[in-house]
Amino acid sequence: MSDRALGVACLLLSAFYIFMATQIQTSFITDYLGPKFFPILIGSLLAIAAIFPIIKPDPDPDWPGIGRLVEIVFAVAVMVAYTYALPIAGFVLSTAITSGILSWRLGAKPLSAAIAGVSISVGIYVVFHLVLQLSLARGPWGF
Amino acid sequence: MDVFSQLADGFAVALTFQNLALALVGCFLGTIIGALPGLGPSNGVAILIPVAFTLGLPATPALILLTSVYYGAMYGGRISSILLNIPGDEPALMTTLDGYPMAKKGQAGEALALSGIASFVGAFFATWGLVFLAPQLVKVALLFGPAEYFALFSLAFATLGGIASQNQAKAVIAAMIGLGIAMVGVDHQTGVPRMTFNNIHLYEGIDFLVAIVGLFAISEVLLFLEHKAGAAPSEANQKLARVTAPFSMLKDTAGTMGRSTIIGFLAGVLPGAGASLGSFVSYTVEKKISDKKGTFGTGDPRGVAAPEAGNNAAAGGALVPMLALGVPGSGTTAVLLAMLMALNITPGPLLFTQRPDVVWGLIAALFIGNIMLLCLNIPLVGLFVRVLRVPSKYLMPAVTMISFVGIYGISGSTFDLLMMIIFGVIGYVLRKLNIPTVPIILGILLGNEMEKNLRRALEISNGDVNILWGSWLTIAIWVLAIAGFIAPFVVGRFLRPKKDPTVAP
Numbered sequence: 255m256s257d258r259a260l261g262v263a264c265l266l267l268s269a270f271y272i273f274m275a276t277q278i279q280t281s282f283i284t285d286y287l288g289p290k291f292f293p294i295l296i297g298s299l300l301a302i303a304a305i306f307p308i309i310k311p312d313p314d315p316d317w318p319g320i321g322r323l324v325e326i327v328f329a330v331a332v333m334v335a336y337t338y339a340l341p342i343a344g345f346v347l348s349t350a351i352t353s354g355i356l357s358w359r360l361g362a363k364p365l366s367a368a369i370a371g372v373s374i375s376v377g378i379y380v381v382f383h384l385v386l387q388l389s390l391a392r393g394p395w396g397f
Numbered sequence: 398m399d400v401f402s403q404l405a406d407g408f409a410v411a412l413t414f415q416n417l418a419l420a421l422v423g424c425f426l427g428t429i430i431g432a433l434p435g436l437g438p439s440n441g442v443a444i445l446i447p448v449a450f451t452l453g454l455p456a457t458p459a460l461i462l463l464t465s466v467y468y469g470a471m472y473g474g475r476i477s478s479i480l481l482n483i484p485g486d487e488p489a490l491m492t493t494l495d496g497y498p499m500a501k502k503g504q505a506g507e508a509l510a511l512s513g514i515a516s517f518v519g520a521f522f523a524t525w526g527l528v529f530l531a532p533q534l535v536k537v538a539l540l541f542g543p544a545e546y547f548a549l550f551s552l553a554f555a556t557l558g559g560i561a562s563q564n565q566a567k568a569v570i571a572a573m574i575g576l577g578i579a580m581v582g583v584d585h586q587t588g589v590p591r592m593t594f595n596n597i598h599l600y601e602g603i604d605f606l607v608a609i610v611g612l613f614a615i616s617e618v619l620l621f622l623e624h625k626a627g628a629a630p631s632e633a634n635q636k637l638a639r640v641t642a643p644f645s646m647l648k649d650t651a652g653t654m655g656r657s658t659i660i661g662f663l664a665g666v667l668p669g670a671g672a673s674l675g676s677f678v679s680y681t682v683e684k685k686i687s688d689k690k691g692t693f694g695t696g697d698p699r700g701v702a703a704p705e706a707g708n709n710a711a712a713g714g715a716l717v718p719m720l721a722l723g724v725p726g727s728g729t730t731a732v733l734l735a736m737l738m739a740l741n742i743t744p745g746p747l748l749f750t751q752r753p754d755v756v757w758g759l760i761a762a763l764f765i766g767n768i769m770l771l772c773l774n775i776p777l778v779g780l781f782v783r784v785l786r787v788p789s790k791y792l793m794p795a796v797t798m799i800s801f802v803g804i805y806g807i808s809g810s811t812f813d814l815l816m817m818i819i820f821g822v823i824g825y826v827l828r829k830l831n832i833p834t835v836p837i838i839l840g841i842l843l844g845n846e847m848e849k850n851l852r853r854a855l856e857i858s859n860g861d862v863n864i865l866w867g868s869w870l871t872i873a874i875w876v877l878a879i880a881g882f883i884a885p886f887v888v889g890r891f892l893r894p895k896k897d898p899t900v901a902p
Contacts, residue, residue, distance in 0.1 A: 260830055264570055271577055274592055281587040285852050286860040289584040289591060292848040296580065300573035306566030315829045318623045329622050330822060337814040340805065353794035360790035361625055374795045378802060388451055388806050
């Protein structure tokens with residue numbers, strides 16, 4: 255079933271891709287193929303390949319249960335939040351919080367997760383910023 | 398003789414203090430990354446490329462660091478295979494078959510030492526193979542025109558998808574997704590924006606480093622979260638009595654190492670096949686040749702030496718097409734190719750003439766790295782074993798954060814970080830669906846070159862498509878590509894039923 259869904263999704267994707275390719279403007283400098291040909295070729299080959307999993311799907315993979323799925327979605331949300339927090343709160347604080355949360359969700363007890371978060375953040379800051387001179391996002395306190 | 402003088406120049410480049418230090422750091426980090434269950438050479442190099450890149454290292458030192466990580470990870474993969482029965486990555490899978498039984502029999506130290514030596518033999522002689530074979534391949538590659546290159550890129554996709562995946566259609570899907578992503582951005586030939594949705598961030602295309610780190614590192618974290626791999630298995634705590642291999646064991650396995658090195662090297666040179674095939678074929682052949690008493694699978698030292706020599710030789714072999722043709726021979730070399738391109742170095746025949754310092758400095762560094770790895774791996778193996786005790790609940794957050802640091806360091810752009818997370822989610826779904834991620838990377842890397850060569854070929858021929866199969870060289874490459882694509886259908890039937898039982902620990 256998963257493979258059938260994949261095949262259908264790829265068919266839709268290829269249709270969209272080919273449509274987008276036809277919208278590419280042609281410039282006055284054109285070669286024999288032009289900028290549209292290769293994208294259309296890719297879309298067509300994708301469509302052909304997508305038919306196979308629909309006809310002959312592999313056995314379904316072991317999808318995570320709803321609990322684990324929520325966990326994954328939560329982790330992704332944390333990472334996205336981290337991305338936005340980075341330029342505002344700076345590297346050390348946002349990294350300590352994010353890695354602490356990830357560590358907690360991976361099974362660490364809250365206290366050890368907090369310690370892990372702070373250690374990871376400070377460790378990376380020391381190695382990459384202080385030793386290797388890599389510029390990391392600065393927060394209002396300069397780190 | 399020419400080769401030797403160039404190699405000597407290479408050693409002059411590699412033997413500077415900075416480069417030796419980088420090689421040592423790379424070997425050390427690589428072994429740790431390889432030893433950790435779940436992380437392999439591709440992830441390791443993928444996470445560290447952006448970091449090396451943001452550190453502003455010049456091309457040769459950066460290459461030396463990352464290839465040392467690559468070789469180190471190939472060595473390190475065996476540690477968790479032998480001690481925990483968990484292969485760090487696919488090439489280390491075959492080592493579990495006899496390595497873990499040896500460890501259970503109380504021969505963990507012997508197995509580790511033997512596998513370290515076998516890894517050294519495989520990698521060392523494969524590097525000699527690289528020294529002699531790559532310049533020869535360059536001579537052929539100098540005859541290549543756009544049509545030949547287009548065929549060669551197709552060959553890379555055909556074989557990479559063919560052998561690496563169990564399902565050709567899915568490999569094609571992956572390759573097309575990668576090629577499709579490569580089309581995003583301004584068309585180099587005409588300056589027309591394509592697939593950019595008028596988003597200014599997309600005009601320069603999608604950075605392959607962002608895609609690589611997302612697909613390899615972030616998706617790995619999501620997989621860990623799914624399984625909640627909390628603590629490291631306690632078996633890693635076992636004491637190692639001694640980490641040496643008795644001379645008699647080395648004598649008994651010398652022939653095995655020799656044969657496996659040759660097989661592994663050849664498997665590595667084939668575009669797309671890589672280390673997994675190297676270790677698999679080496680083990681299978683060795684079992685056919687020397688397993689007279691049926692001891693393979695029960696802790697036979699030859700069953701440890703064969704895949705380890707094979708996979709490390711394949712790692713060296715895979716560098717041959719990567720350096721000489723610009724076509725990677727394995728997943729990890731695809732990642733290394735990305736690194737070269739990020740450093741503004743285009744691998745291929747011209748690299749040997751235009752940047753001999755890079756090529757020969759790198760090859761010399763491989764020799765040095767191998768000796769370092771042997772020295773690190775025999776006495777210090779206890780240290781690496783201790784790393785296995787770091788539970789993934791602390792390790793994976795650190796890996797994630799380093800990925801973020803690397804990508805943010807390159808561009809300082811939030812958009813790139815979001816793209817990386819999106820690629821991570823896509824990578825997770827694709828890996829669940831058994832779709833190989835390496836063809837996607839290859840597509841992103843080679844897409845524009847492939848299109849450029851196709852368009853140039855047709856320009857030369859005034860639009861006559863016959864140019865694509867107009868020379869003996871193109872015909873030979875197409876035949877190889879078709880054979881490489883079809884072979885797994887035929888060979889796979891013989892190989893896979895035997896391979897499956899080995900997957901379950």
